[in-house]
Amino acid sequence: MSRLKGVCMASRRTGGRAGGTGRQEAVGSASKCDGGKSTARIVRSAAPFHLCEAFTREGGAGVAGAVPSDLIHGAYFGAILCTSPPAAHVTRQQLKDLAALTRSRARREHGRFLVEGLRSVEAAVQASAPLEAVLVTAEAADDPRLGRLVAQTDAEVHTIAARDLERIGDARTSQGVLAVARSVVRDDLDSLEAPLLLLDGVQDPGNVGALVRTAAWFGIRTVVGDTATADFESPKAVRASMGGIWDVALARVPSLVPVLGRLAEAGVTAWGADLGGTSVGEWGPGASAALVMGSEAHGLSPEVSDWLRRQPPVGSRFVFIPGVEGGQPRGVESLNVAVAGAVLMSRWLG
Structure with a gap:
């Protein structure tokens, strides 16, 4: 950089x-x-x-x-x-390398990801996140909030042309500031602190980011996603987390079933969000628990659902959010996963 x-x-x-x-x-x-x-x-x-x-x-x-x-x-x-000396020319290769971080493969290879937008970069600086560089446009440099942000960060700060920043970032409208951060997602599970949120194939990065944000708000310590879940560090997920990505421990694993087994051995009770089971109004899992949220289209995966169904007392490890009395609305199949997660976490830890 x-x-x-x-x-x-x-x-x-x-x-x-x-x-x-x-x-x-x-x-x-x-x-x-x-x-x-x-x-x-x-x-x-x-x-x-x-x-x-x-x-x-x-x-x-x-x-x-x-x-x-x-x-x-x-x-x-x-x-x-x-503006002394004048801004250096940014080469096409530099732009290409930075823009590649919008793709998951490049993020994994380089162990870096992008943080876009003034609010997101502010949250990163305030949380002492591992930022390596902050890129700003000359137009955004006039913003007093950006001036205060730059004064607080230890990362290198550079100017870049507005059109080049637009080419790098994923956001539709750039706010004139973007940061490059070192990865915060672990692939090891040496320590798992309850309460936990487990994501089982949640594929929309906006939903993933919103769930991380809600988890951070309610004091969840660890969020674990399987490889079918959208990348925590994708630009959209980072923006949707609104700084929550810095407040929880994040881990990515091939499958959640071994994680559930480890949690059971440690005395942590796991619950799965499903259309059947205990009504949220009667649900009280306690702090030493884990909540599993399934995919938007299919809910919990068969492997995770089968594991939960076998836990004692058999078939009782599911929680659901009832809709209107007298049956389900004809045009709505379920709640959005991020909304459902927020309702459940509020009942659980609020």
Whole structure:
């Protein structure tokens, strides 16, 4: 990622607020800009806007621009974005490598994934997620929220043309910011902490992300998906998780049946969401339990359903959400899996 340079970031902590009739200056090294070859002079005054001027060590002036004063007020100089030196050209190969991370095979090979959008990147920074780089467009650099975000992250920050960011990301409309993170999904199950959520062939990444978000909200410690479940780190799932991906332990396994066996040995009771079984209003599994959600089209897989049916007391390990009295509506077969999961987790842990 070091080849994608171009944003000059000068940040410096200070006490007090800008004000008064005189002018104060602070000069600091722009360590995130061109390997520290630039310095930034930040001029503070009583004016509503402040100038940020970038100078190379050879004495050449960079481009000066107005910076909103709320980036400077308070306990720190927020990230002051300058444009010296000019943004480096992003090669087609670099764009291709980054865009490949929208595909699961490339994510697995490189152990990296994309985090798109200001809210998602903010959540990652606040959670001290393992970010390697943050890419921003010049247009998005004017957003004060982005300035504060950049001031907080330890990841490398680079500029990129808006059209190139659109080519990399998966979102229909880019918000001008994207991060590259190291994978957080495990393939080992050395430790399984209850309560757990198990996903059995949930194929829509939006549903997967929404379930992770709900699980994090209700304090579930671990979410496990089988290989038929959509990738937790796909762009859509990451966006739908709204930061929940950083709050739970995530694991991916070939099959859930061995996981269920281990949980049973550890005294964790597993329940499957199904159209039959115990009504949610009468359900009280306790914290040392696991909930299994099946696929949108077919529900629980035959292997998982058979395993649950054999557990004592036989046939009682299923929970369902009843609809209207007097029968099921004619046009609706079931609840969306993410909605059903939210109802069940609220009853279970809310």
